[in-house]
Amino acid sequence: MPWRWNRHVQEAVAAYLFLLPFALSLLIFFGYAFVRTVYFSFTDYNLFESPSWVGLQNYLAIIQDNRFLLALRNSIAFSVIVTLAQTALALVLAVVMNNRLRGITVFRTAYYLPSVTSSVVITLMFIWMFQRTGVMNYLITAAIVYRPVILTFLGLTLAAQVLQVLWERWRGRPAGWFEASLLFVSLVLAAAGTGALWVAGVTEPVAGVEPVRIVWLNTRRTIPEGGGWWSIPLPLAAIMMLNTWTTAPTFMLLYLAGLQDIPKELYEAAEVDGANRWQRFRYITVPMLRPVTFLVMTLGLIGTLQMFDQVAVIGSAAPLESVITLAYYIYHNAFPAGAMPRIGMASAAAVVLGLLPLIAVLIQRRVVERK
């Protein structure tokens, strides 16, 4: 009888065979590239002359390069703030989207759109919106011009709502302050009242307002102003908002999947015990989603530390120092405008960028495990 592999070995071989295509491409395009990058980071190399060994010189050069330190500061700030913001936003969006409402799929699609749209396209639209003569400044100018009208409208709405609720309560009905039917009536009344006052000339748009020309992107201002090393450049803050808005919906999907796995019984039991909405969210939803949160934070950290495209597209629309991130610093050194490639320095920065998520995820695991 011929020798035969036992089942166990057979299964293992099959598994490795299935893994082979991916493992090979990983080995060639990541493994090989990684080893080369580490090697280049210890050499002086400009793509043309053969690399010469310089030891740690590249690493010393980058930590003395002010631009590298700025990029590192920007990357870390970007990563921490955006990861936290997008995780929080994704969780809130997922909880809201998890409601069984009519037409909720329309909202799910709408909220997911920013994530499927090309980030290059979004960034371009974003640059146009935030130009000195863009939509953003136009809206602010409009708000200033129509301030009296807007204030009148809001004031009338508030007055009508308060009067209606008090009236209902006086009549013995338990009306809430935000009851939808009353609010609708108030809005209609306020709109009519504002229109009448406008026609009568009591409330009017402010005349002769200078158009607002805030520089959003092409600026060296920081938040907070004059905080030196600790303040965040305004253009970078703008990219943070943009990035949070475009990536949160992807993580919302992960949270939505996680929410489906939480047993309904837990909520029912908590309700019986008299837990309110916030308590149920805080003591059931959040702890039950912890594995998803770990995944979301890890993916978020990796993604944000490698952020490149939005800086590249903004390009000369903002000063380099105000938006440069590590990934862009690497590119900027590998292909500096009008100068020789500095592959050694770029590789050293790439190694640092590679280590950062590793450290971040290790710390994060420690924190999660301790809990």
Next chain:
Amino acid sequence: MRSARGWRLAGIRSALAAIVIACLATGPALAQTTVRVSGWGGTDVAIVEELLARFVRPVVEPQGIEVVYEPIADDFPTYLFNALSAGTAPDLFYVDIFWAESLMRAGQLEPLNDYLADSSVLSADDIIPELLDAFSLDGKIYGIPKDFNTLALFFNKDLFDLAGVPYPDENDDWNTLADKLRRVSALGPDIYGLALQPEFARMGALAFATGWEPFDEQGHTNLLDPRFVEAFSWYTGLAADGTGVHPEDVGQGWGGGALVTEQVAAAIEGAWLLGFLRDAAPNLPYGAVPLPRHPGTGQRGNLIFTVAWSMNSASQVKDEAFQVLEALTSPEAQQWVLERGLALPSRAELADNPYFQQPTPEAQANRIVFLGASDGFVRPFKFLDYGGSWLDPINAAINSVILGEQDAETALAAAQEQLDLLTGR
């Protein structure tokens, strides 16, 4: 009956036969040499395609040279540096003056002196010397300039007429021009005299007019030199009193865009503006004059932007590639480029070309830009091999002063600090 093996052999045999026949059929094609040519995309694609079809292929194809054109849509230098390093670069390619020096120093470009010496069609004396110098290093010529541009003052005649102000002319100096621009900008709150693109690629021409040099003998840059400060203050000062405007404030990304809004009376641009005006504002009555003279030196300054055809030093078909290069820069090809108003050719003899005597605004503007290359203090748009690292601090300073975020003194001090790190002090 044949065995399965027999069938297989028969199959192989007939396949071999087919290959042999195919080889015989395409035999002459194998004897051909292929020269690969590359440049960037955009409007250049149509120009190069037509140049190849009209002037290059008819000359070189009878000699068995096939020309393959491979335009690169975006980020050409990155592509080229990678391709050169990987050994897959084309045989002939564009080299912009801005990044030429790195490639020359890295030995990636073939010195053309010997080819030029042997050529009966193309000689170094044919090319405008300022352009050839820009692509030369230590006596070696690394590229044949294909065309060039300088800066001129383009203005909207309507706005000057409306304001009753005489047009800018070639006798203007900084003061008289500023005065004219100021009077035009008085037309209204949304009308400006000059589009102030916040870049050394514009302001630099004014700095050169003062006699300022970008590098001293030791290779250091001094922005605190009173001459540079004067040019910087004149340019950014126009923004402070509302005579000039940041193009973004009229919703545009550059001076040419600002000019077609008809809110801005003038812009400092090169002949690349003409094609844009033809498309974007065909009815705009414009004129072009040389940049103003500096009142002290009485001279103009200017920047030369130029692109050359260079040869890959690792090319396997250098002689054939040079033949293609000859045809690409032949007098007939350059005359065609000039007459189509596509670019300013690099051959010196074309200065007396009848085209420049035509009364159209386009031909006149081309003449002004052509003459700009040899009038006063003219420097090529290259900064040793520092490239963007040298420009960035200066551009940042110009921008922040025009936006009113910093005063000239602070901005220049900050820029100088960065250049000290770069060029030493």
